[in-house]
Structures are given as structure tokens and as C-alpha cells.
Amino acid sequence: MNGTAETLLAARGLTKRFGGVVALEDLELEVRRNQVLGLIGPNGSGKTTFFNVVTGIYAADGGEVTFGRDTITNLSAQAVYRAGIARTFQRSRLMLELSIFDNIMVGNHRRLNQGLWFNLARRRAFRREFQDGFEQARELVRVFDPPLADRMFEAVGGFPMIDRRRIEICRALISHPQLLLLDEPSAGMTHEETTQLMDDILEVRSTFEGLTIIIIEHEMGVIERITNRCVVLNFGRKICEGTYQEVAADRLVQEAYLGIE
Amino acid sequence: MNRGHASRANLMPGTLGxxxxxxxxxxFLSVESQAGTAVLLLxxxxxxxxxxxxxGIARMRQSFTGNExxxxxxxVxxxxxxxxFFYDDHFTLLLVATVMIYMVAALGLTVQFGYAGVLNFAGAAFFGIGCYTAAVLTRNTALPHVLVLLAGGVMAALIGALLLLPVLRTRGHYSAVVTIAFTLLFKTFLEVNDTLGGPQGLRVDGMNLFGWRFNDNIExxxxxxxSFFANYVVGSxxxxxxxxxxxxxxxxSWTGLNMDAVRLDETAAACFGYNISRWKITAFTxxxxxxxxxxxIYAMMLGFIAPTNFTFGDSLILVSIVLLGGIGxxxxxAVATTIVIVLPEKLQIIQEYRFLLYASMVILILLFRPLGLLPRPLRSYVPGWQPK
Structure with missing residues (x-):
């Protein structure tokens, strides 16, 4: 089978309203396995809403979302994560007073033994699981930034934004999801830091075979560099789709972004 | 060899402290005069x-983390x-045992509030449920007292389950209001309930664990x-x-991590598969x-309990202990309970104004040291473990 032809996530007629505001209108969107899809559009065009509907934070008002062979429309956030979708947040939602390790283990929830008896009484087995978890988390952080991997037990609040982004992506990746949703990973970072983070993401992709990514981004350089395909939203509707070059040349897109009449 | 030596040297600051x-x-406990007490405090x-x-405090802390x-x-x-030292002094030993018992209750509150973020202003009510359970069981049944102790805990957990629905449906301050209402209801319920002694309260038998009779003086x-209170000190x-x-x-453990995650960011936790209710219920119970x-154990030690021991004010004392000590x-x-319980007993001037004192202590702490007297350190899953 041709790996690139297989659809991993698809939205059909997806609609979300907030009162009178239509945040998503009849959205058709597809991402194929092993690809990076860029989601672009002006502020308020429904990009983050799309993530929130897919990950079960908001309930959709219409349409459906399929993931692999399953319909995941309006599943709970928990069920979406268990199905293999992990995300980052536009305003980094790390737990600042916890350590890097703690934060990454939050993302590993479905793979850790959560039984009370195991956690309280079977300390030897717990210790092994802890050791395994630590090795994996450290390996993952190393891909991003080796020095960071030596500071796993320091509070996240003491690290600069770029490290927090890295940690947040590690938290999403530690459970080996099939689909990673990145919500504006460059927000709050300098141009150099953004370039660096994108290098990291590309490198991680080569280590995680078959990882599919949807990325929301305003930095067109980033989009050009790492996406295979782009979808442009405006007022909750898809106005254009194609490779970055095709999209950038599109008249509707230029209007939406630059206000060209 | 070398390492052993290093860790022994490291024990010193902690031990000295x-x-x-x-x-x-x-x-402090032996001094009689009010002036002497004040001077000692200062x-x-x-x-x-x-x-x-x-x-010095930092070095003490190292001793504790290095040689737990x-x-x-x-x-101990x-x-x-x-x-x-106070072997025949009833009053002081009663005080020491009381402090330890309050520590147990405050530890419970720490799990709820410090870890899972479930505010509970009904601590004294759940403490009281344990007391009344002990009173009823020791007077009316021949249940072994180990089981009476457990029954006290189980009853509090079960009755707490009644509050779960409103506590889970509300967030933050609103769930606090639910628990406040519960404390007030609890005290009123006790006062009008004649089977539970009404306002006069109930007598409780002394504790007897496997033939160890706690209410006999030890000769x-x-x-x-x-003093027989020495038994209770050891028991507590x-x-x-x-x-x-x-x-x-x-x-x-992961359980502790889960509770922290639920407290810090419910939305993020939900996106990583957390069943938020499960961890709140676990912590609350x-x-x-x-x-x-x-x-x-407190009821069996005192031998007598009445509704006035379980007011909203007593719940506030438990909350202020948790805030004062360092949440989590x-x-x-341990430090905060000692201060909060012992201080008013020794400084009689404070007795009348103790709630004022607690309130001002809590406000000062929240203003100048929001993490408490001894802030909680970052989690170490396995004490002494170092990454290779």
C-alpha cells in the first residue's frame, strides 16, 4: 500500500458555532499519514477552534471527524488522547511548578500503570517503571537539546520560552501518538529560536517513524520549510488548499492575509 | 566507604536542628510564667x-533529603x-498527643488541598465524624479498637462521598462553599440529634489495643x-x-503526579487522558x-466529645495549618501544627484571640511567604536516586 495515500485524519462538514459566531463552517480537511499539514489563516479564522474540536475540548455542532477507521467526533478529550492524538497549546500550558520530568510524564499518562495498589505498595515495580520512563523522557529531550536532558528535575518555570516549547512537544510525543497537533509553536520566540525549534521538529520526525503533524503557524518561513501541504482558513471556512507555493500564489489567500482587493 | 562518610557528616545539621x-x-512546655513564655518565643x-x-535551615534540609x-x-x-521528659505530666502529654493527632488530620487535608487542589473547609466535620463513630462503637459494641479506628476513617470517607457530587460539579471557590455548608450542617445536626447526645455530647471509652489498655497509668x-497519656502519645x-x-x-508516585496535574491545569490534564474526577475523588476520600x-483516636483519648469541638472555626484551624506549613x-x-496548637495553650493571652491570631498569621504568610514556612520541594520519586 502506498503510505502517503492513506488518510489519517479527516473532517467532513465540520461546524462549530459560538452563539452567533460561526467559528468553523462546513470544514473539509484531510491529512495523510506521515505528512505535515500546515494550517494557516488570519487571527480568528478558526485554526485553534479546529484543534479544540478535534481534541474534544469543544463539541462540534455538525459534521464528523474520522481518525484512521474510527469516528472520533465529540469524543471526550481523554478518549481522543487514548486514540493516539496529542497536542501542544498556543499559550504553552505546562505545569510551571513541576519538573521537566513530571511534565513529560503527564503526557505519558496512558502508558503508565495508574493502579493505586501498584503506586503505593509495589514500590519495586514502580521504581522500574519510573526508571524506564526517565530513560525514555531523557532520550526524547536529548533529540531537542542535550543540555536540557541533564536538568530533568528542575522546575519548568525557570526555563526560557524555547525550552518550554521543547518540553511541551516532548510531553505530547512521549506517548508515541500517531498524530501531533502543534498550535503555533513559534509564538513568543525570536526568529532564530523559531528556526532552531523547526530543526528540532524535523529531526524528531526522522526518529518517530510515521508521525503525522498538523501545525498552525503564522511564520510563513516555517510553513514553507516543514509542510507538505497547506490548508488556508478564513472566517471558519477553507479558502484554499495545496502546497505552500500554490497557496501563496492564490489570490483569495492574498486578499485574506494582505487585504488586497 | 567515602560516600558513607560523606552522608554521615551530612546528618549533623539535621540532627542538631x-x-x-x-x-x-x-x-517552652515546662516554663510556667507568661513572661517566660514570651521571652522564649522571641x-x-x-x-x-x-x-x-x-x-542553617538549608543545610538541615539537605540532611533530611540526603538521609531520609x-x-x-x-x-521519632x-x-x-x-x-x-514529661512522663507524669497529664496536661503536657495530652497536648503532645493532640498535636500529633492534628498532624494526621492536616496530612489528610494536604492530600486534598495541597495535591489535588480540592478545597475542604469541613476538616473538623470529618474529624468529628471519626470522633462520633468511635463514641458510638466503643459504647455500644465490642468491636476491637483497631477496627474502631479504621471505622472512624471509613465513616468519614463514606460520608464525604455524599459531598462528592457537588464538589466535583463545582470548581475552586464554589466547592469550598459546599464544604463550608457541610461543616455548619454537621454541627447543627449533632446539636439536635438526641441519639448522638445532642449539645451535651457523648462519652467515649478509652482505647484498648490487643490488651494494651491506654487509660491505665504505666507503672x-x-x-x-x-501518665496514661503517654500511651496515647505513643499510639498517635x-x-x-x-x-x-x-x-x-x-x-x-504517578498518583501524586496525577493529583498535581489535576490541580494545576485541568484542561491540559484532560488532553492527556486524565480522568479528572477520579483523582479528585481519590484525594478527597x-x-x-x-x-x-x-x-x-482523639475521641478515645479525651473520653468525651461534644458538637462544640467541631465548628467551622476548627476547620479553619486545619486549613491554616496547611497554608502556614507549606502547601503539600x-x-x-509538622512545624505548623506544633505552632498553631501549642501556642494558644501556653500563651493564655492569645486564647481569646486565637482566631484573630490564626487569621493574621495566614494573611502574613500569604503576603510574604506564599509557599509557606517550609515550601514543598520538587518531587523526587525514589529518595536518594540519581540519574546515571
């Missing part, structure tokens, strides 16, 4: 501030030493007679050690169990 604290407590405060200024088992033993030994040889110390170890383990357990730090609980 505990020794100083014990000596201070012995002095001296103690200056000493602690000085030690903190010159890094040994330091725990030192603390210090507690026993203190008990031995050693012909001349030495220990055992309970406290178990509760302490339990809470520690809880914190150092565990916390109420500990409070009820503490209540059961069991050692902080």
Missing part, C-alpha cells in the same frame, strides 16, 4: 531567623525523648508511674508515622479517611 528544636520545646524566633539567614530514613528515626527519637517498678505517634509514610509514598482516623509539604505540617 532537631535537638535544638526538642530542647526548645521542652523548655528568642526562638530570633534563633530560627538567624539560622535561616546563615544557611535516618532523619525520620531522629525525629526526639518525640519519645520529649514524652519521657515501672515500685516508684515510677507514667505510630498513627502519625503510618500516615506520614503513606502520604509520602502517595506523593512520590483519602484525606477524609485520615481526618476520620485522627478523630477516632508533610514536614511543613
Amino acid at each position: 532537631i535537638a535544638a528544636a526538642t530542647a526548645f520545646l521542652i523548655l 528568642g526562638g524566633a530570633v534563633f530560627v531567623l538567624g539560622a535561616a539567614r546563615f544557611g 530514613g535516618a532523619m525520620n528515626l531522629v525525629v 527519637a526526639a518525640a519519645l525523648l520529649l514524652t519521657g 515501672i517498678g515500685e516508684t515510677l508511674e507514667l 505517634l505510630i498513627l502519625l508515622a503510618l500516615a506520614f509514610a503513606f502520604v509520602r509514598r502517595l506523593e512520590r 483519602v484525606g477524609n479517611f485520615l481526618a476520620g482516623l485522627a478523630g477516632a 509539604n508533610p514536614w511543613g505540617i
Whole structure:
């Protein structure tokens, strides 16, 4: 089978309203396995809403979302994560007073033994699981930034934004999801830091075979560099789709972004 | 060899600190005059501030993190030493046991509030449920007292389950209001309920564990007679050690991490598969169990309980202990409980104004040291573990 032809996530007629505001209108969107899809559009065009509907934070008002062979429309956030979708947040939602390790283990929830008896009484087995978890988390952080991997037990609040982004992506990746949703990973970072983070993401992709990514981004350089395909939203509707070059040349897109009449 | 030596040297600051604290407590508890008490307090405060200024407290902390088992033993030994010193003094031993029992209840609150972020202003009510359970069971059944203790905890946890629905449906301050309402209801319920003694309260039998009768004075040889409260001190110390170890383990596991995550960011936690309710329920139940357990031994020690022991004010005392000590730090609980319970007993001037005192302490702490006297350190899952 041709790996690139297989659809991993698809939205059909997806609609979300907030009162009178239509945040998503009849959205058709597809991402194929092993690809990076860029989601672009002006502020308020429904990009983050799309993530929130897919990950079960908001309930959709219409349409459906399929993931692999399953319909995941309006599943709970928990069920979406268990199905293999992990995300980052536009305003980094790390737990600042916890350590890097703690934060990454939050993302590993479905793979850790959560039984009370195991956690309280079977300390030897717990210790092994802890050791395994630590090795994996450290390996993952190393891909991003080796020095960071030596500071796993320091509070996240003491690290600069770029490290927090890295940690947040590690938290999403530690459970080996099939689909990673990145919500504006460059927000709050300098141009150099953004370039660096994108290098990291590309490198991680080569280590995680078959990882599919949807990325929301305003930095067109980033989009050009790492996406295979782009979808442009405006007022909750898809106005254009194609490779970055095709999209950038599109008249509707230029209007939406630059206000060209 | 070398490493062993290093860790032995490291034990010193902690041991010295505990020794100083014990000596201070012995002095403080023996002094009779109000002026002497005030002078001691001032001296103690200056000493602690000085030690903190010159890094003494930090070094003590290192001793504790580096040699946990040994330091725990030192603390237990210090507690026993203190008990031995006041061997025939009913009042002081009652006070010491009370402090330890309150520590158990405050540990319960730490799990709820410090870990899972479930505010509980009904601590005294759950403590009271333990008390009344012990009263009813010791007077009306022949149930072994180990089971009475457990029953106190279980009853508190079960009745707490009634509150779960409103607590889970509301967030933050609103769930606090639910628990406040519960404390008020609880006291009124006791006052109008004649089977539970109404406002007069109930008598409770003394504790008897496997033939160890806690209400008999201990005679050693012909001349030495220990106050029977020494039994309760030892009993509460055992309970406290178990509760302490339990809470520690809880914190150092995925369960502890889960509770923290639920407290810090419910949305992010939900996106990583957390069943938010599950961890709140676990924390609430565990916390109420500990409070009820503490209540059961407390009732058997006092021999008499009445609704006035379980007011909203008493719940506030428990909350202020948790805030004062350092939210989520069991050692902080130990320090704060000692201060909050012992101070008004010794300084009679304060007695009348103790709620004013607690309120101002909490406000000062929240303003100037929001993480408490002993802030909670980052989680270490396996004590002494180092990455390779």
C-alpha cells in the first residue's frame, strides 16, 4: 500500500458555532499519514477552534471527524488522547511548578500503570517503571537539546520560552501518538529560536517513524520549510488548499492575509 | 566507604536542628510564667531567623533529603525523648498527643488541598465524624479498637462521598462553599440529634489495643508511674508515622503526579487522558479517611466529645495549618501544627484571640511567604536516586 495515500485524519462538514459566531463552517480537511499539514489563516479564522474540536475540548455542532477507521467526533478529550492524538497549546500550558520530568510524564499518562495498589505498595515495580520512563523522557529531550536532558528535575518555570516549547512537544510525543497537533509553536520566540525549534521538529520526525503533524503557524518561513501541504482558513471556512507555493500564489489567500482587493 | 562518610557528616545539621528544636520545646512546655513564655518565643524566633539567614535551615534540609530514613528515626527519637521528659505530666502529654493527632488530620487535608487542589473547609466535620463513630462503637459494641479506628476513617470517607457530587460539579471557590455548608450542617445536626447526645455530647471509652489498655497509668517498678497519656502519645505517634509514610509514598508516585496535574491545569490534564474526577475523588476520600482516623483516636483519648469541638472555626484551624506549613509539604505540617496548637495553650493571652491570631498569621504568610514556612520541594520519586 502506498503510505502517503492513506488518510489519517479527516473532517467532513465540520461546524462549530459560538452563539452567533460561526467559528468553523462546513470544514473539509484531510491529512495523510506521515505528512505535515500546515494550517494557516488570519487571527480568528478558526485554526485553534479546529484543534479544540478535534481534541474534544469543544463539541462540534455538525459534521464528523474520522481518525484512521474510527469516528472520533465529540469524543471526550481523554478518549481522543487514548486514540493516539496529542497536542501542544498556543499559550504553552505546562505545569510551571513541576519538573521537566513530571511534565513529560503527564503526557505519558496512558502508558503508565495508574493502579493505586501498584503506586503505593509495589514500590519495586514502580521504581522500574519510573526508571524506564526517565530513560525514555531523557532520550526524547536529548533529540531537542542535550543540555536540557541533564536538568530533568528542575522546575519548568525557570526555563526560557524555547525550552518550554521543547518540553511541551516532548510531553505530547512521549506517548508515541500517531498524530501531533502543534498550535503555533513559534509564538513568543525570536526568529532564530523559531528556526532552531523547526530543526528540532524535523529531526524528531526522522526518529518517530510515521508521525503525522498538523501545525498552525503564522511564520510563513516555517510553513514553507516543514509542510507538505497547506490548508488556508478564513472566517471558519477553507479558502484554499495545496502546497505552500500554490497557496501563496492564490489570490483569495492574498486578499485574506494582505487585504488586497 | 567515602560516600558513607560523606552522608554521615551530612546528618549533623539535621540532627542538631532537631535537638535544638526538642530542647526548645521542652523548655517552652515546662516554663510556667507568661513572661517566660514570651521571652522564649522571641528568642526562638530570633534563633530560627538567624539560622535561616546563615544557611542553617538549608543545610538541615539537605540532611533530611540526603538521609531520609535516618532523619525520620531522629525525629521519632526526639518525640519519645520529649514524652519521657514529661512522663507524669497529664496536661503536657495530652497536648503532645493532640498535636500529633492534628498532624494526621492536616496530612489528610494536604492530600486534598495541597495535591489535588480540592478545597475542604469541613476538616473538623470529618474529624468529628471519626470522633462520633468511635463514641458510638466503643459504647455500644465490642468491636476491637483497631477496627474502631479504621471505622472512624471509613465513616468519614463514606460520608464525604455524599459531598462528592457537588464538589466535583463545582470548581475552586464554589466547592469550598459546599464544604463550608457541610461543616455548619454537621454541627447543627449533632446539636439536635438526641441519639448522638445532642449539645451535651457523648462519652467515649478509652482505647484498648490487643490488651494494651491506654487509660491505665504505666507503672515501672515500685516508684515510677507514667501518665496514661503517654500511651496515647505513643499510639498517635505510630498513627502519625503510618500516615506520614503513606502520604509520602502517595506523593512520590504517578498518583501524586496525577493529583498535581489535576490541580494545576485541568484542561491540559484532560488532553492527556486524565480522568479528572477520579483523582479528585481519590484525594478527597483519602484525606477524609485520615481526618476520620485522627478523630477516632482523639475521641478515645479525651473520653468525651461534644458538637462544640467541631465548628467551622476548627476547620479553619486545619486549613491554616496547611497554608502556614507549606502547601503539600508533610514536614511543613509538622512545624505548623506544633505552632498553631501549642501556642494558644501556653500563651493564655492569645486564647481569646486565637482566631484573630490564626487569621493574621495566614494573611502574613500569604503576603510574604506564599509557599509557606517550609515550601514543598520538587518531587523526587525514589529518595536518594540519581540519574546515571
